[in-house]
Amino acid sequence: MNGVAEQSTWLPQDQAPLLLELIGVSAHYDGVLALEDVTFQVRRGDRVAIVGPNGAGKSTLFNVIAGILKPAQGQVVMHGSGPNGRLNVGYVPQRNRIDWRFPVTVADVVMMGRVGRIGLLRRPGRRDREAVASALEQVDMAHLAHRQIGELSGGQQQRVFLARALAQEAELLLLDEPFTGLDLPSQEALLEILERLHGQGITMLVATHDLTQAAQFFPQILLLNRRVIAYGTPEQVLTSEMLGQAYGSQMHAVSSHAGELLLADTCCGGGLPPVEKLLGTRERPQRVWPIRTGRD
Ligand SMILES: Nc1ncnc2c1ncn2[C@@H]1O[C@H](COP(=O)(O)OP(=O)(O)OP(=O)(O)O)[C@@H](O)[C@H]1O
Numbered sequence: 001m002n003g004v005a006e007q008s009t010w011l012p013q014d015q016a017p018l019l020l021e022l023i024g025v026s027a028h029y030d031g032v033l034a035l036e037d038v039t040f041q042v043r044r045g046d047r048v049a050i051v052g053p054n055g056a057g058k059s060t061l062f063n064v065i066a067g068i069l070k071p072a073q074g075q076v077v078m079h080g081s082g083p084n085g086r087l088n089v090g091y092v093p094q095r096n097r098i099d100w101r102f103p104v105t106v107a108d109v110v111m112m113g114r115v116g117r118i119g120l121l122r123r124p125g126r127r128d129r130e131a132v133a134s135a136l137e138q139v140d141m142a143h144l145a146h147r148q149i150g151e152l153s154g155g156q157q158q159r160v161f162l163a164r165a166l167a168q169e170a171e172l173l174l175l176d177e178p179f180t181g182l183d184l185p186s187q188e189a190l191l192e193i194l195e196r197l198h199g200q201g202i203t204m205l206v207a208t209h210d211l212t213q214a215a216q217f218f219p220q221i222l223l224l225n226r227r228v229i230a231y232g233t234p235e236q237v238l239t240s241e242m243l244g245q246a247y248g249s250q251m252h253a254v255s256s257h258a259g260e261l262l263l264a265d266t267c268c269g270g271g272l273p274p275v276e277k278l279l280g281t282r283e284r285p286q287r288v289w290p291i292r293t294g295r296d
């Protein structure tokens with residue numbers, strides 16, 4: 001995936017101001033515990049992949065941060081630039097949770113991002129129309145502004161929702177499995193856009209099932225399985241011990257002689273050779289062995 005900055009461009013974030021803190025957050029749906037005692041911090045400019053098995057609570061975490069679901073316990077502390085530290089959060093939900101038959105144009109969808117600023121009953125002004133046009137430019141979708149949203153490809157729809165978050169002037173982007181169902185070129189195009197936005201200082205949390213992508217393009221990874229299993233750099237988080245805790249003992253991480261990180265799914269269905277064979281191979285190992293952990 002060329003054109004996307006390497007991890008080395010990431011500067012240590014420990015001096016950047018805090019943007020978001022979750023402190024002992026638990027959340028449930030009708031008695032089903034989805035998050036338990038979740039504590040972590042996000043600093044301004046962070047780019048974090050949220051990984052974990054199906055049902056680990058990734059979407060629930062986003063719902064809590066976006067204020068859609070109230071935590072049963074714990075606190076979500078925001079250090080945004082709005083009144084009382086309110087954080088302007090742009091949420092791009094999973095594509096399969098959106099009704100694409102809704103008869104609206106691309107520009108209409110992006111204008112929805114402005115509702116918080118213009119109010120429900122007022123008409124959009126010149127500044128709003130400019131914000132929509134600029135957001136569509138940033139995701140290379142200006143030429144499709146007047147198309148119906150349902151007529152677009154999956155990758156294009158994903159970009160429109162990203163534009164909506166940009167028009168909202170979001171400080172924090174929450175992207176729930178944005179790469180699911182996209183072909184490789186569309187994934188690469190989306191990664192390049194995310195890279196560009198990150199360069200503009202936008203903080204982002206991205207839920208993904210693709211550990212390879214997480215390790216390659218995200219300086220920080222939060223490994224979740226209802227609780228936080230690990231949070232740190234890919235090297236800190238993607239260890240056999242942590243992966244085993246999240247996914248079960250069939251998922252391993254091993255280091256090659258060159259200190260490169262390999263990941264292997266030794267599960268029967270994984271379609272990959274066992275770790276011992278990987279280590280014995282004479283071929284130059286990939287930096288990260290490609291595995292996928294869920295349905296995307
Ligand atoms: N609306 C809901 N009502 C009841 N239970 C729910 C609801 N949404 C999620 N859950 C349950 O909460 C838990 C966490 O679900 P969540 O969707 O947050 O996980 P996830 O990590 O995003 O999963 P996936 O990777 O499959 O998208 C699961 O047990 C799920 O069944």
